[in-house]
Amino acid sequence: MPPLQGLKKEIPILSSYREKKHILWFTFLPGSFIKNKRGTLTMKRLMRKCIENLTPYPPGKPIEELERELGIVGSIKLASNENPLGPSPKAIKAINENFNNIHRYPDGSCYYLRRKLAKKFGLPMDRIIVGNGSNEIIKLVVHIFLSPDEEVILPLPTFLLYEKVVGSFGGKIVTVPLSDFSIDLPGILEAVSSRTKIIFVSNPNNPTGKALKKEDISRFLHALPSDVVVVLDEAYIEFAADPDIASAVELLDSYPLLVVLRTFSKAYGLAGLRIGYGFASEMITDGMNLVKQPFDANYLAQVGALAALDDDEFIEKTLTLTRDGLEFLYSQLDRMGLEYVTTQTNFFLIKTPLGAGETYRRMLGEGVIVRSMESFGLKGYIRISVGLPEENKRFIRSLEKILS
Numbered sequence: 001m002p003p004l005q006g007l008k009k010e011i012p013i014l015s016s017y018r019e020k021k022h023i024l025w026f027t028f029l030p031g032s033f034i035k036n037k038r039g040t041l042t043m044k045r046l047m048r049k050c051i052e053n054l055t056p057y058p059p060g061k062p063i064e065e066l067e068r069e070l071g072i073v074g075s076i077k078l079a080s081n082e083n084p085l086g087p088s089p090k091a092i093k094a095i096n097e098n099f100n101n102i103h104r105y106p107d108g109s110c111y112y113l114r115r116k117l118a119k120k121f122g123l124p125m126d127r128i129i130v131g132n133g134s135n136e137i138i139k140l141v142v143h144i145f146l147s148p149d150e151e152v153i154l155p156l157p158t159f160l161l162y163e164k165v166v167g168s169f170g171g172k173i174v175t176v177p178l179s180d181f182s183i184d185l186p187g188i189l190e191a192v193s194s195r196t197k198i199i200f201v202s203n204p205n206n207p208t209g210k211a212l213k214k215e216d217i218s219r220f221l222h223a224l225p226s227d228v229v230v231v232l233d234e235a236y237i238e239f240a241a242d243p244d245i246a247s248a249v250e251l252l253d254s255y256p257l258l259v260v261l262r263t264f265s266k267a268y269g270l271a272g273l274r275i276g277y278g279f280a281s282e283m284i285t286d287g288m289n290l291v292k293q294p295f296d297a298n299y300l301a302q303v304g305a306l307a308a309l310d311d312d313e314f315i316e317k318t319l320t321l322t323r324d325g326l327e328f329l330y331s332q333l334d335r336m337g338l339e340y341v342t343t344q345t346n347f348f349l350i351k352t353p354l355g356a357g358e359t360y361r362r363m364l365g366e367g368v369i370v371r372s373m374e375s376f377g378l379k380g381y382i383r384i385s386v387g388l389p390e391e392n393k394r395f396i397r398s399l400e401k402i403l404s
Helices: 063-070 089-096 111-121 134-145 160-168 185-191 214-223 282-291 299-308 312-336 356-365 389-403
Strands: 009-014 023-028 033-036 039-042 128-131 151-156 172-177 196-202 229-233 258-263 276-279 347-351 381-385
Touching: 063 356, 089 299, 111 128, 111 276, 111 299, 128 134, 128 282, 134 160, 134 196, 134 229, 134 258, 134 276, 134 282, 151 160, 151 185, 160 172, 160 196, 172 185, 185 196, 185 214, 312 347, 312 389, 356 381, 356 389
Parallel strands: 151 172, 151 196, 196 229, 229 258
Antiparallel strands: 009 023, 023 033, 033 039, 128 276, 258 276, 347 381
């Protein structure tokens, strides 16, 4: 195999775990092979098989780079379910006041943030864990519970990270198709076997925006075997307008292996800081703390999150903007005769006659970034986030243009 083009990086390798003082240096060519005095090693031989089979998460390019490539300016991004209002003003103020402290390591226990969350949700601090985004907590759950070849049940389609994390730990993924864009809880129950260790449920579900009622979740939990871990990911729960769709935090005592996840990335507008949190029994949080990295939630993220929790006015403004935006977008799509999936979140699916990929490309040419759902298996759909009023109007104008 010829070496790939690119930078060479010299890194050390231990000749064996028993000979730690003998360090060999070799040249690493990414994606190719390694040569040292003991011979040639391929990456396939070195890499764990479960890692070799993973697919990298497809990150989007920065807006500035897309504009440069396409020769456009003033693009809008409606692809990542972000808060179009930006961060909480109280969070911005707190962060600006604390820049002089970033030479210090952050509080590894997130004491003050956990204390405020405990007061807000009426739970003991020891039942709350904070991470570098809720993504980290997803990984912690899999890390402490999943052994190779044990099964994890996922709705399909759902948040792509679940599959990636489970695969990286050698778990076997069992998928249950959605029913009319909603998570099929009876179908998940039927899929449970003696090998099932974890079930992931995104509520509301990403990418469809559909949500489960609290009473349905309660019945589901009580029908499960008592040794199955259930992760309820409530990243978008603040947006749910249906009063029957409530957080599962109140169900923690009735199902000891329940983990409920939340984030500051969406409604609170702190996606760039990467901070999330979760609720679970003390035995689960104790287990996660055994493998959790120190100082994972950075200092400014903790400061911003603390302040954001006090900004009820900003949350209300966000929810009003989202609901008004959805009402406008629904009405315009009805006028255009396009199908869409109603949502309990700040994003929703639109069926397009051009197909997902072509619609994405044409909208990109108009300076409007949307999300193609091809990677989720929904080839006829795009997903858009609710934007500012003018962004929503521009989206409709651009969509009409490319479809005309």
